[in-house]
Structures are given as structure tokens and as C-alpha cells.
Amino acid sequence: MILAVYNLKGGVGKTTSIVNLAYVSACRGARTLVWDLDPQAASTYYLRTKAKLKKGTKSLLKKKGALAEVRETVFEQLFVIPADFSTRKLDAQLDGGRHFKPALKHLSKSFDVILLDCAPAAGSAIQTLLPLVDGLVVPLIPTVLSLRSYQQMCDKLMADVNQVMPFFNLLDRRKNLHRMISEEARLKDSNFLETIVPSASEIEKMGIEQAPLGSFAPRTRLGDCYEQLWDEVLERLRRT
Secondary structure, three states: OEEEEOOOOOOOOHHHHHHHHHHHHHHOOOOEEEEEEOOOOHHHHHOOOOOOOOOHHHHHOOOOHHHHOOEEOOOOOEEEEOOOHHHHHHHHHHHOOOOOHHHHHHHOOOOOEEEEEEOOOOOHHHHHHHHHOOEEEEEEOOOHHHHHHHHHHHHHOOOOOOOEEEEEEEEOOOOHHHHHHHHHHHHHOOOOOOOOEEOOHHHHHHHHHOOOHHHHOOOOHHHHHHHHHHHHHHHHHHHO
16 A cells, blocks of 8 residues: 655645654554655654665665665664655656656565655656555645645646545644634535544654654554544545
């Protein structure tokens, strides 16, 4: 199974979402890979891995090149292909006729779940990846600009995606506007997942701990949200 986690807009909790979902997947016994495709390398950092590719981005697009860059993490069953600043060159290489398909096909033989942490951009990388994934998970914060960005994605980028799964992230229930926007959007768009991930201080601690939430704060309300979110993603994919 190959999933992309992506939003054209930054600051929506994309990386914390992918790291926590990957941890849930790994804890349930699935051999899980996070492929960090964002030159900021935040997923790489959270998973305590050095932001360094051995052979740069050119090798990533070869059949066995990506597999050679896989690193074990300290978390059982959880692996990562790190990003570094050279990852920003992927768009140019893809414009030159290269493709993600051989690498993903080869990686799928070694991993049960592949989660792609996509950069908040609309270049060749995301346009090439989206038709190849089984589903697209889209974290959104409940604001007007976030929904506007999501609509732009729907209009311009997501025509060929098998399953689009937006969900609201970092929702503050004390804010009337957050509640109103999330309720109205979910009524209008049946693609929205039911699970809502609230804003919580534990998320900020991930940067200090360099770890998924479940590894240092198990059995919390927020941790339960990621468990529920992963269950809902899997159930949605089973229906397709």
C-alpha cells in the first residue's frame, strides 16, 4: 500500500501526521517506510535520522536506488528514506524524463506500507506521484485559506488520484470559526474523514523528543485520534 500525505499549503501538520500514522502502522506489525520528499527533512528529523542521502537524488529514481537509501530507525518496523537539501532538485530531474514508478514498484516488494511525505509544492514531483498512490491523505486546518488551498488542489492536481482523504487537523474547539468551518466542509464534501485531530501541546513535544507521539506519550486522547485516523484510512481503502 502506497499513501501520500500532502497539502499545497504549509503549516497544516503534514509531517506530524505522517510520522504518527507511520508509527501506528509499524506498531501493528506492518513493515512501514516513510519516504521523506520534503527538502526541509522534518520527517527525517522526527525519526532521528541524519538528513543525508548517500548518492543524492539522482539515485532515488532508479529501480534499486531508493532501496539503497533506506535507513532503519530506532522504532521497530519503521524505516525512512531521508531527505536532504538536494531533494529540492527532484522536480528538475523529473522534468528530464525520470519517474518514481520503478523505485516505488521495487520498494513495494520490501514494505507493507509506504508513506510519502510530499513537499508543499505543485511541481513535477507531486504531479508524477499522485497517479501512482493508492490514496492521498490531506491534513487541513479549519481556516478559509486552508480550504481555498484544498479546492485549488482538487481543481488542478487530484483528477487522477484513486482516493482523496482530507481530514481536519489542529482544530481548536474553543474557536467558533474552527468548529463552523469543519462542520460545514464535512457536510459539503463526503471525502472528508470523520476523525478530527485537535490542537494539543503534545504535538510540539515531538520536536523535543524527536519521536512519534505514541512512543513517549502513549494512551493519550491525541494518540487515540491517530489510531482512529489510521483505522479510517484503511477502511476507506478497503472499500475501493
